[in-house]
Amino acid sequence: MGDAPASWFEARSCERTHAANECGGYSTMAGLAIAKLCYETLLRYGAAAKIAGEQHIVTPALQHIIEANILLSGIGFESAGLAAAHALHNGLTALAETHAFYHGEKVAFGVLAGLQLTDAAPEEVATVFSFCEEIGLPTTLADIGVRNTSRENLMKAAEKACAPAEAIHHEAGLISPENVVQAMRAADAIGRHRKRGAERAGLAS
Ligand SMILES: [Zn+2]
Known part of the structure; x- marks a missing residue:
């Protein structure tokens, strides 16, 4: 569930900039609609599916999420x-400190940072943070093992993310390692701020 939300945001970006998919083709309306259905399914059934999965119970919510994670996300990204x-x-x-974390955990943080990079609406940012928090996905750099958040350390990741062949160039606007460092830091700051807020609310209740 950390990997699958990316399908929608990446599909939307590729559609906006007419960027090619990994096969060199272009998105179809069907591919875009499937990517959107993937995201909507995650928001709707993700929490219930996680609870069911933890209890080894097969429910319709779990089945919807398996479909979203595998079929919808797969078709969405391949097409768009x-x-x-x-x-x-x-x-x-x-x-190296991120190597112990799953692909989907790093992608989830990539979605959050990507939203900062692309000036996503605050309401949308809040929705994705809430989803990640509810599912237990990373929302801060520390959550994916990165304790050294210096510009120098993050620049290593940003420069690799901005390599010429990387799909980050499918985003609109100016994409540079400096902007990527800022976006990672912005997502991390929001994630930490929200964690502090949740802790305060927990202490107050
Ligand atoms: Zn992936």
């Missing part, structure tokens, strides 16, 4: 293409 989230994932692999 990749963009910032997976490039950020690839960039983060430059930091």
